[in-house]
Amino acid sequence: MGDVDYDHLGVCYWNGTMKPLVVGIIGTGPGLRALLDIIYDEAFREFLPDIHLAAVSDIPKETDTSRFTDINVPVYDSFERMLDRHPDINLIVEMTGRPGMLARLRQRTHEDISILDHREVVFFCGLHDMALVKKHYIDSLAQQRSLLQSILDGIREDIFLLDKQGMVVDINRIVWERAGVPRKELLGRPCWHAARLRDGSQFCSQLDPVCPFHKTLASGQKEETLVTRVNSEGLLQYYRLYAYPILGARGEMTHVMVMHRDITKRTLQEKHQNQRDRLAIVGEMSTYLAHEIRNPLFAIGGFANALVRSPSLTESDREKAKILVEETRRLDVMLTSMLNFVRASELKIHEMDILAVSRSAAELMTIGYGSQGYSIEVRGSGPLPAVLGDEDTLKQCIANVIKNSIEAMPGGGVVHLDIELAGDSVALHVRDSGTGMDKNGLERAFNPFHSTKEGGYGLGLAMIKKKIEELGGRVEIASRLGEGTTVTLFLPAALDVGSPL
Secondary structure, three states, X not given: OOOOOHHHOOOOOOOOOOOOEEEEEEOOOOOHHHXXXXXXXXXXXXXXXXXXXXXXXOOOOOOOOHHHHHOOOOXXXXXXXXXXXXXXXXXXXXXXXXXXXXXXXXXXXXXXXXXXXXXXXXXXXXXXXXXXXXXXXXXXHHHHHHHHHHHHHHOOOEEEEEOOOOEEEEEOHHHHHHHOOOHHHOOOOEHHHOOEOOOOOEOOOOOOOOOHHHHHXXXXXXXXXXXXXXXXXXXXXXXXXXXXXXXXXXXXXXXXEEEEEEXXXXXXXXXXXXXXHHHHHHHHXXXXXXXXXXXXXXXXXXXXXXXXXXXXXXXXXXXXXXXXXXXXXXXHHHHHHHHHHHOOOOOOOEEEOHHHHHHHHHHHHHHHHHHHOEEEEEEEOOOOOOEXXXXXXXXXXXXXXXXXXXXXXXXXXXXXXXXXXXXXXXXXXXXXXXXXXXHHXXXXXXXXXXXXXOOOOOOHHHHHHHHHHHOOOEEEXXXXXXXXXXXXXEEEEOOOOOOOO
């Protein structure tokens, strides 16, 4: 059987053309209860014409007639008396099964009165039971659907039920709430109209070729992939996308369920752990580097400097010796940077005015870059609490972030320092309008061994992050290619814990 055509349900001959049925029942039988349900149960009203039970007759003497009394239906000892008292009856249901009863009825009634005998009532019983079973399954299905919908709505991942063309068949609550439109407005539309990032911005502008939806269509199996997105604020997010085939009764794939799982926090924790593991290895190596490499390096550098000053060298040999001096100096700078990175800083934590420290760092950088077309603006929003930290360390970190912003704007520009209270932290936003970074750059921004600068060693932002975290804060970076970068330093606010008694 195919799907039910609901547009044609109820189009029967009695619609608008048949008067209400006025029923008279003769006798009792197994189908009486079903017949009364059909007449009085609201569940049958939408499928049948108006039915009114006028009277009952020929009830056996031992039968309890209270059921008829309760519904105000009179009971007569003979059908002749019932028909005399109720001439409006137009449907008689004969349930006694007595020989000759049907013939007597036909002689007594005219052609406008329809007659059902006890054999035909069996069909009503069957239809009645089928309707009850259908209602039970409909109610059960509705309960199961409600339960399933509640479960899906409670899941924090984005869930999409798609047809094979990628159109939305169903979604869970978090999807349409994040999209900011009612659920029904997203049904039947392409899935990218419904998919959103955490901040409500669009997840994709078309059915992304990397989406596992395509692989599941081809393989008929569960598929998954990792994707990255940059939100409206330029922050990088990680998502694990899953696709599951939904099979029909014959085992054929009819739909695909796609789930978006935000794993940004977990990925960040894994990256931090990986970085800690790497730094632990580097820390173990630092002692070896300091003792086994630095001392020979000093010796090589000393001998190279002596050779440069030697009058016996030819000019060609002197140039080679100079190269040797420069390379040993470069290796020493690299070694010093690595050792400084893995060593714990000696900090003097105290309360300080973050606005004053930021202005001091800005003034210092303005001295060197102000004449080259750069300006630095510092602004505080609302009352700001003191922060806890080491003033020299914090000033150095702010100056280095400003320097990075200046280097990202080779043609000059303005570096904005905006300070505000953010929960229990003070947030210092350093914003430029420079070249910005793509997703790959954002992923590797805090990698201590990655640099986009020629001759750099990749310890800039990584060192800033390390020092700020040692102060009890954290660092975030937001950027879009061609739109600039914002580095935010979150610093712990000093708490008013009162004076000891």
